[in-house]
Amino acid sequence: MDGDDTPKQRNAAMRDTARVLISTALLAGLTASFWFADQIFPDISLEKLYLTFLGVTIIYLVFTAIRRIILRQIREPKTRYSFTRTLSVLYYIVIAAVAVRIWIDTNYIFVAYGIIGAGIAIALQDLFKNFVGGIQVFISRIYSIGDRVELEETRGDVMDIGILNTTLLEIHAQGVEGDQPTGRLVTVPNGTVLGSQVFNSTKDHSFIWDEIAIPITYDTDWRLARDLFLEIVTRETAGITALAEREIARIGEKYYLPKKVVEPSVYLTLTDNWITFTVRYVTEVRTRRVLKDTLSQKLLEAVEENDQIAIATENIIVYEGGPFEGAS
Numbered sequence: 169m170d171g172d173d174t175p176k177q178r179n180a181a182m183r184d185t186a187r188v189l190i191s192t193a194l195l196a197g198l199t200a201s202f203w204f205a206d207q208i209f210p211d212i213s214l215e216k217l218y219l220t221f222l223g224v225t226i227i228y229l230v231f232t233a234i235r236r237i238i239l240r241q242i243r244e245p246k247t248r249y250s251f252t253r254t255l256s257v258l259y260y261i262v263i264a265a266v267a268v269r270i271w272i273d274t275n276y277i278f279v280a281y282g283i284i285g286a287g288i289a290i291a292l293q294d295l296f297k298n299f300v301g302g303i304q305v306f307i308s309r310i311y312s313i314g315d316r317v318e319l320e321e322t323r324g325d326v327m328d329i330g331i332l333n334t335t336l337l338e339i340h341a342q343g344v345e346g347d348q349p350t351g352r353l354v355t356v357p358n359g360t361v362l363g364s365q366v367f368n369s370t371k372d373h374s375f376i377w378d379e380i381a382i383p384i385t386y387d388t389d390w391r392l393a394r395d396l397f398l399e400i401v402t403r404e405t406a407g408i409t410a411l412a413e414r415e416i417a418r419i420g421e422k423y424y425l426p427k428k429v430v431e432p433s434v435y436l437t438l439t440d441n442w443i444t445f446t447v448r449y450v451t452e453v454r455t456r457r458v459l460k461d462t463l464s465q466k467l468l469e470a471v472e473e474n475d476q477i478a479i480a481t482e483n484i485i486v487y488e489g490g491p492f493e494g495a496s
Contacts, residue, residue: 188232195225216270223266231259254295294359298332301358305329310361311368316453318367319356325349333357347456369453373415375408375430378451380463383442383480390443393477394434397447400466401432405449405459412450442480 202218235255239248304310306329311317315326317336324336338352360366369376384393402409412430432449447467451459471477 192225192229195221195228199225219270220267223270224263227259227262227266231255231262257295294357295332297359297362298357301361302329302331304361305334305358310366311371315371316369318369319360320364322354322356323347323367324354327353329358331358334360347454372419373412374452375412375415375450376453376456377448378456378460379449380447380460380467382445382447382467383439384445385442385478385480388443388478389476390436392474393445394436396470396474396477397445397467398432398434400470401434401447401449401463404463404466405432405451408450408452408459441482 199218199221202214202221206214206218235252238251311326311329311334313326313329316339317324317326319334319336322336322338323340324338326334327337328335333355334357336354336356338350338354340347340350382393382397384390409430409432416430430450432447435446435448437444437446447463449463471479
């Protein structure tokens with residue numbers, strides 16, 4: 169045991185040692201009893217019972233040694249539990265295989281092993297799927313620690329990648345918007361990467377595109393509004409725009425990537441009630457909400473200072489015959 173083990177851990181280790189010693193003594197006693205009985209009253213069934221308990225005793229000691237050696241290296245409770253559960257399943261599988269070999273006629277041994285194998289595949293299909301998914305994550309580096317990803321509609325920052333599961337710090341859940349953490353840790357099976365899409369916002373670059381929609385009235389000087397909005401956003405996003413250009417040039421050497429325009433742009437859409445300006449710009453993934461707030465404030469201040477630009481709002485006028493919707 170390690171020197172920094174707590175009294176609770178030491179007591180648990182002592183109880184585990186006592187359990188192993190008692191179990192080993194019982195198995196050894198049964199093995200010796202059947203061997204002794206077979207020597208006095210030779211019988212094929214007694215011989216098979218002796219061989220069966222001998223095999224179980226050896227398997228028990230081997231798996232106990234493996235469990236103790238490996239568990240000393242694992243500190244995370246979730247991983248310790250998964251390993252212990254997996255080892256227990258393998259333990260019973262090996263015992264079943266040895267018992268089949270001892271008790272079933274050689275002519276039927278392959279049929280029996282086939283049935284056992286099918287049962288194992290069904291019982292452990294999720295475990296194998298998660299294990300293979302973990303291997304793929306490590307080899308292909310679909311995501312790494314610190315990446316912002318979306319797995320099975322769960323978005324978050326990768327906190328830990330285990331052999332069976334990935335732990336995320338959840339962001340953007342119900343009640344918390346704007347790509348900010350909820351404070352919850354979410355465990356996602358690694359098998360997810362084998363059967364669904366994986367969205368990674370920070371794998372090869374640190375930016376994404378974002379938009380702000382601004383409705384203005386039809387009596388507004390739309391040309392003035394367009395130029396003003398574009399000037400403000402261009403000024404406020406100059407730094408991230410330059411970074412995005414460099415990152416696109418770099419990842420263009422790794423992937424086929426058509427020329428992308430990262431400079432801010434403004435798009436105009438006509439509706440029944442107003443003109444919608446959609447301001448499009450690049451932003452760093454983790455500061456998306458902060459930049460959107462800054463830009464929204466700057467744009468609103470510019471509108472308030474300019475009498476020729478008016479924000480459109482929807483209002484409902486109720487007449488006796490029914491409501492009338494309009495814009496102002």
